[in-house]
Amino acid sequence: MNLSEATVRSLQAVGTKTIFGYPGDPSVGFLEACRTEGTEFILARREGTAGLMAEAWGMLTGRPGCVLSTLGPGSTNLANAVANAYLDRVPMVAISGQIDTGRVATFTHQVVDQRALFTPISKWAADLTPNAADPVLRRALRLAMAPRPGPVHLSMHADHVTAEVAGDVVPPPLTPFHHTSVTHSGTAPEAMIARAKRPMILFGISAMQEAAGDEIVALAERIGAAIVAAPMAKGTVAEDHSLFAGTLDMACQALMWDLMQSADLVICAGFDPVELIKPWSVKAPVLHIDQVPNTDQVYAAEAEVVGPIAPALAWLTDAASAAAGWPLAEIASHRDHLAAAFDDGRVSGTLNPSDVIRVARDVLPADTIASVDVGSHKLLVGQGWRPSAPRRFLMTNGLSSMGFSLPAGITAKHLHRDAPVVAFTGDGGLAMVQGELRLAASLKLGLKVLVFVDNSLNRIELKQMAKQVPSTGTIIEETAIEPLAASMGCNGIMAETESQLAEALAVDPGDTPLVIGARIDPAQYAAQF
Known part of the structure; x- marks a missing residue:
């Protein structure tokens, strides 16, 4: 060997x-x-x-x-x-x-x-x-x-590539190690939960990786906790659950941070501060639950439970007394305000970014796997898209590198041939990786690539607008979606209205990638961010 x-x-x-x-x-x-x-x-x-x-x-x-x-x-x-x-x-x-x-x-x-x-x-x-x-x-x-x-x-x-190895090569066991106990430091977690009247569970990447959704919901229902998702963990808890309150640090972030500020206990369940875009400003005590201790110290934790997340949450659910917790009517009202704020800045008579997400959500099957690129559209998709399960929403929110969505969508469709896949991207992000459309075509991957076309690097242009300086180095040339797609062996459609977009998204791509350009009015971004 x-x-x-x-x-x-x-x-x-x-x-x-x-x-x-x-x-x-x-x-x-x-x-x-x-x-x-x-x-x-x-x-x-x-x-x-x-x-x-x-x-x-x-x-x-x-x-x-x-x-x-x-x-x-x-x-x-x-x-x-x-x-x-x-x-x-x-x-x-x-x-x-x-x-x-x-x-x-x-x-x-x-x-x-x-x-x-x-x-x-x-x-x-x-x-x-x-x-x-x-x-x-x-x-x-x-x-x-x-x-x-x-x-x-x-x-x-180069001289080692085909050289004979010494001895056997035995891969390590990669199944999770299940501990029967957890450890904590500081205030007893049960005591923190017992005195909370408005507890909140903020779950993140590690909770998603451990498939701890059922345990999050069980604890939330027992103590009446509002549930908030970190973006990359979306799908771990169903977003139509009555206790689900939204996604942190995406669109409508002021509303989400106001809600966080009104909690009197935040249980961080597998939450990784690498996903924070805004600084942590919550004054309520924090209970940290994760496989790793709170060495980041982005937030101060009054207590830490270090060990597998799902068993830790189950232990806390058994230890906690049932409580009314957060009023359901208040969470419902917050969700109504969140839905309204999602349309802030919407311009009548044109195709807005929030329209694109709403139409995609209405037309595409509920079990669609979605990937999203980096840019202004990511913040809206991160709040507005509702994945049906864990690992069906692919986002980079750590390094947040542009050009992520199309490669991620290709992998998703290659792995799950029978699943619908949509890759949300901006025209700037697509320009970085558009050569991979040819790979998608050669692999006969019928994914849909939905492009927010606004001819701008909008996140940077918004900062120029805030400083009242002209857009310099942030305007990109028009992306000719249909000829670009054809040159890569794909099909292409341009949509200017909601009805045109709905028709395009309803097309069955078969085994040929479909690139859909949604020509948006970016004015809504300025109101949102």
């Missing part, structure tokens, strides 16, 4: 049977190992988008996504996607080729220090060598999955 075969088999053993990438000279032996071992290799159009596809794989499956790049410019192009997975808390194994060991110390052409490059943006960066394949692969996979999950980066030297 050579090093590439050992690596491919280890990844297969943990459920990773597809690798995304863009190969180079050192990758030839690795590609052959993929072929002979039965692992699918998907050739993206650049390393960065391949990495975002691998990140989406990790989001959708909970297992490490894998991406391959070559040395030098391949690895530097990959760095953004690795950093994205790092701050989004997504398991990933990134592998880059490297020059042979006999020249690495002195040769300079296309050589960068990959360990130095990836160490600050990954959980671990190491060389993968034939004489240490077993411990390196075991550690890489275990670290990628351990709380908080994230990427590891492995460099594979």
Whole structure:
């Protein structure tokens, strides 16, 4: 068994049977190992988008996504996607080729220090060598999955790719360890809950990754807690539940922070402060529940429960006395105000950003998997879209790298061929990755790519408007959706009105990607943000 075969088999053993990438000279032996071992290799159009596809794989499956790049410019192009997975808390194994060991110390052409490059943006960066394949692969996979999950980066030297490994390679067990007890420090959590009259549960990425939705709802119903979602965890709790109050730090954020301020206890259940856009300003005491202690200290926690989240919540539910808690009428009123505020700034007679989301929500099936890019539209989608289950809403809200949505949508449709998939993106984000439309077409992926067309980098333009300076460097040329789609082997439709958009979204794409351009009036963004 050579090093590439050992690596491919280890990844297969943990459920990773597809690798995304863009190969180079050192990758030839690795590609052959993929072929002979039965692992699918998907050739993206650049390393960065391949990495975002691998990140989406990790989001959708909970297992490490894998991406391959070559040395030098391949690895530097990959760095953004690795950093994205790092701050989004997504398991990933990134592998880059490297020059042979006999020249690495002195040769300079296309050589960068990959360990130095990836160490600050990954959980671990190491060389993968034939004489240490077993411990390196075991550690890489275990670290990628351990709380908080994230990427590891492995460099594979050209003279090691097909070298025989020493000994056996045994992947580590990646099933969660179930503890029978939890620990806390500070005030007893039961006492904090008992004295709360307006408790709130703010759940986040880790709660979604542990599928703790039922336990969140059970505790909320027992103590009368309002439930608030962090954006990347949407779908963990059904948003039509009477206690669900909205999503934090997306559109209508002033209303959400006002609600947070009116709580007298905030239970942070698997909430990761990496998703905060506004500074934490809540004065109520915080009960921190997570697999990791509150070392971020973005908020001060009066008590910490460290351990698996779902059992911890179940323990607290059993320990807590039933209480009325937050008045349901007040939560219902807040939701009404939230729905009204979602349309703030709407301009009559034109297609508004909030109209696009509402039409998509009305037309697309409830079980649609949605990905969303970065930009002004993300804040509205993050509040207005209602995923039907966990891992059916893909968003980057850690590093928040533009260009995420299309690669993520490609992975979602490739993994779930029978599921409807929509990728929300802006014209700026699409411009960064539009070459991947050709990949989607070649893979016969009938996803829908819904483009907010406003010819602007709106988030930055809004800041220029706030400073009363002209739009400089933030205006982009018109995106010709239909010819662009056709050139990539896709179908394209432009929509100027709600009815045109509804008709476009109702089209069955078959096995050909459908790119829908929604020409919006961006004036609503100024009122919203």
